Amino acid sequence: MASSSLPSLTVGYVPGVTPAKWARTWAQRHPDVRLELRAVDAADAVEALRSGAVDVALLRPHADSSGLALIGLYEETTVVVVPTDHLLTADDTVAAADLDDEPVLFPLDDVVGWADMPGVRADHRPETVGDAVELVAAGVGVLVVPQSLARLHHRKDLTYRPIADAPGCPVALAVPAGEQSEPVAEFIGIVRGRKPSSSRGQAEATPKRTAREKTLAKQAARAAAGKVARTPGPTKRGRR
Numbered sequence: 001m002a003s004s005s006l007p008s009l010t011v012g013y014v015p016g017v018t019p020a021k022w023a024r025t026w027a028q029r030h031p032d033v034r035l036e037l038r039a040v041d042a043a044d045a046v047e048a049l050r051s052g053a054v055d056v057a058l059l060r061p062h063a064d065s066s067g068l069a070l071i072g073l074y075e076e077t078t079v080v081v082v083p084t085d086h087l088l089t090a091d092d093t094v095a096a097a098d099l100d101d102e103p104v105l106f107p108l109d110d111v112v113g114w115a116d117m118p119g120v121r122a123d124h125r126p127e128t129v130g131d132a133v134e135l136v137a138a139g140v141g142v143l144v145v146p147q148s149l150a151r152l153h154h155r156k157d158l159t160y161r162p163i164a165d166a167p168g169c170p171v172a173l174a175v176p177a178g179e180q181s182e183p184v185a186e187f188i189g190i191v192r193g194r195k196p197s198s199s200r201g202q203a204e205a206t207p208k209r210t211a212r213e214k215t216l217a218k219q220a221a222r223a224a225a226g227k228v229a230r231t232p233g234p235t236k237r238g239r240r
Contacts, residue, residue, distance in 0.1 A: 007033070007034075007183070008033065008034045008035070008036065008183070009026075009033070009034075009035050009036070009055050009056070009183040009184070009186075009187060010035075010036045010038055010053075010054045010055045010056075011023070011035065011036070011037050011038065011054065011055065011056050011057070011058065011187065012038050012039075012040040012045055012048050012049065012053070012054030012056070012057040012058070012059075013037065013038070013039060013040065013057070013058040013059070014039075014040060014041070014042045014045050014057075014058065014059045014060060014111075015039070015041070015042060015129070015149060015152055016076075016146055016148030016149045016151075016152050017058045017059070017060075017148065017171055018148075019037055019058055022187070022190050022191055023035055023037060025190050026186075026187065026190060029186075029190070029196060030186070033183070038053075038054055040053075040054065040057065040059075041109065041128075042059070042060065042109045042111050043108070043109045045057045045059040045062075045174070046059070046062050046064065046065070046068065046174070049068060049174055049175075049176065050067060050068070050176075055175075055181070055183065055184055055187075056173060056174065056175050056184055056187055056188075057173070057174045057175075058073075058171065058172075058173055058174075059171070059172060059174055060111040060146070060169060060170065060171055060172070061170055061172050061174075065174070067176065067177055068174045068175065068176065068177055069174070069175050069176070069177045069178075070172045070173070070174050071172055071173040071174075071175070071188065071191070071192070072170060072171075072172050073170075073171050073172055073173055073191065074170075074171055075168030075169060075170050075171070076146040076147050076148055076168060076169040076170075076171060077146070077147045077162050077168065077169075078112060078114070078144060078145075078146060078147070078162070078163050078166035078167065078168060078169055079144070079145060079146070079147045079150050079160040079161060079162050079163060080094060080099065080142050080143065080144050080160060080161055080163055081133060081136050081142060081143040081144075081145060081150050081153075081158055081159075081160045082136065082142050082158065082159065082160070082161070083136065083137065083139065083157060083158060083159075084156075084157055084158060084159050086142075088102075088142070088161055089159055089161065091161070092161065092162075093161055093162045093163070093164045094161045094162075094163055094164065095163070095164055095165055096117075096118045096163055096164075096165050096166055097118065099117075099118040099119040099142065099144075099163075100118050100119065101119075101120065102118075102119045102120065102141065102142050103119065103120050103121075103122045103140065103141035103142070104117065104118075104119035104120065104121060104122060104141055104142055104143070104144060105122050105124075105125075105126060105132040105135055105136065105140065105141045105142065105143045106121060106122065106125050107125065107126045107127065107128055107129050107131060107132040107143075108125055108126070108127050108128070109127070109128050109129060110129075111129075111145070111146065111149075111169065112144055112145060112146070112169055113169075114144065114166065114167055117144060119142070119144075122140065122141045124140075129143070129145060129149055129153065130153055133153040133155065133158065136158060137155060137157055137158055144163070144166070145160075145169075146169035147160070147162070173188065173191050175188065
């Protein structure tokens with residue numbers, strides 16, 4: 001498509017979410033249209049979208065999503081981050097009940113949203129997940145996060161274990177509610193896995209045939225098949 005119809009698109013994404021594969025697909029389909037990837041803090045993602053700082057946002061759904069349309073993408077495994085020598089590392093996974101007596105850190109930018117999270121809530125609330133990771137390393141408590149954030153903040157003295165019976169951490173594509181601009185609609189299609197041949201532009205470029213056109217095409221095909229069937233083969237000549 002021409003750059004005049006799709007001038008640019010700014011995609012915001014929160015820590016732990018990786019938009020690279022969709023960006024590559026966009027570059028292949030729209031090499032003349034600039035796509036900007038912009039990292040945003042989890043706490044600021046919704047406001048960045050509402051203010052127009054980004055056109056779309058890959059985020060973990062927030063309680064207040066008024067004015068936005070959310071398209072669910074996938075769910076991350078919920079894990080607990082602990083020191084490498086912690087008792088919870090004895091098995092490959094843990095159960096929620098294993099956290100009952102553990103001091104659990106709740107950063108101000110918490111994205112898990114587990115209403116009935118087990119454990120003892122720590123009195124101090126660190127500003128960010130990164131700050132909370134530092135406190136886990138200091139032995140202050142444990143931290144429950146999506147698996148991608150545990151990987152993002154990896155340290156040699158820390159590890160994590162999946163919580164088998166914990167709710168997942170959803171990731172969604174958020175866009176302004178209402179009619180979408182062409183760039184936003186195209187990006188939604190890419191994220192949803194729409195093939196180039198099924199894009200809106202392709203559909204518009206190849207209009208559907210009318211019933212009469214279909215009937216004439218069938219008649220022409222039958223007529224052509226009849227001519228082939230009636231074509232005589234080579235004549236055999238007898239002996240003299």
